[in-house]
Amino acid sequence: MVELLRTELGFDGVVMTDALEMQGAGGPEGxxxxxxxxxxxxxxxxxxxxxxxxxxxxxxHAAIVSAVRDGRLAEERLAEAARRVAELAAWTSxxxxxxxxxxAEAARRxxxxxxxxxxxxxxxxIELWPEPTIAAGAADHGLGELLGVETIRLHxxxxxxxxxxxxxxxxxxxxxxxxxxxxxxVPGAVVVETGVPAWRPADVQAYVATYGAxxxxxxxxxxxxxx
Numbered sequence: 001m002v003e004l005l006r007t008e009l010g011f012d013g014v015v016m017t018d019a020l021e022m023q024g025a026g027g028p029e030g031x032x033x034x035x036x037x038x039x040x041x042x043x044x045x046x047x048x049x050x051x052x053x054x055x056x057x058x059x060x061h062a063a064i065v066s067a068v069r070d071g072r073l074a075e076e077r078l079a080e081a082a083r084r085v086a087e088l089a090a091w092t093s094x095x096x097x098x099x100x101x102x103x104a105e106a107a108r109r110x111x112x113x114x115x116x117x118x119x120x121x122x123x124x125x126i127e128l129w130p131e132p133t134i135a136a137g138a139a140d141h142g143l144g145e146l147l148g149v150e151t152i153r154l155h156x157x158x159x160x161x162x163x164x165x166x167x168x169x170x171x172x173x174x175x176x177x178x179x180x181x182x183x184x185x186v187p188g189a190v191v192v193e194t195g196v197p198a199w200r201p202a203d204v205q206a207y208v209a210t211y212g213a214x215x216x217x218x219x220x221x222x223x224x225x226x227x
Contacts, residue, residue: 002042014088015042019049021056031056032063039064040073044081107216108223112197115206117190117224119167125151126160127171128181141215143171143192146222156180167205169225173213175199192221 005011017038020031035046048057067073125144132139144151147169152161157180167190174195175181185191187203194217197209208224210217 006042012084014044014084016045017043017047019047020060021049021051032059035060036063036067036073039077039081040067042077044084103216104219107210107212107214107220110211110217111220111224112209112211113206113224114208115190115204117192117206117208118227119149119169119190119225121149123147123149123167123169123190123225124163125149125169125171126184127151127153128173128175128178128184129153129155130173130178130181131156139173139194139213141213141218143169143194143218143221146215146218147225154184160184160186175201190225192225194218194221 002015005015020034020038038046046060048060064073064078068075068078125142125147127142127144129139142151142153149169154160156178168186168188169190169192170185171192171194172178172181172185173193175185175193176196176198182199182201185201185204189204190206190208191201191204192208192210193199194210194213197211200207208221210221
């Protein structure tokens with residue numbers, strides 16, 4: 001597969017493995033050996049997942065060093081992989097403020113709005129936070145902080161507090177995967193889906209899909225709710 005990428009397809013970018021601690025990758029013969037074999041086969045970056053400990057990472061590092069020393073892994077192959085990873089890191093490194101407005105504009109264009117999402121300053125934002133996945137990790141920002149209104153964060157099993165006469169904003173994440181989030185949606189609320197918009201609630205004031213939970217995505221949603 002790597003040969004196909006490099007020759008017929010002419011791809012010279014980084015080839016990355018899947019998580020090596022998974023049974024399908026590192027489980028059968030050990031993660032250290034799988035890391036060495038992946039590099040020898042042409043992979044450039046090794047994915048060591050969320051369950052890794054410092055000791056396991058050190059073990060992978062030691063296995064790579066040992067493989068180079070005894071000739072099982074060519075030093076030139078390792079240098080080639082390091083070069084590609086370094087070039088990718090340089091290309092993706094953020095340049096302060098250089099593309100911030102471009103990111104904000106992209107988030108605005110990605111926004112999908114159905115209905116009238118405008119709420120006043122006395123709105124109540126309820127953020128429904130599921131357990132973070134290994135792939136996405138925990139969210140760094142919330143909609144309420146960017147909207148500047150009272151915010152309550154709920155997890156699975158928490159009851160929905162009464163909003164009274166205030167406009168209610170429910171910020172969801174991947175509601176199609178979490179029945180408890182869907183069950184907390186009430187008629188007349190403004191619903192903001194920050195994950196995959198695969199589930200559409202009925203009888204709500206507005207539905208907003210951000211297609212992401214980054215700061216730029218939430219800021220775009222906040223703009224729509226203020227307008």
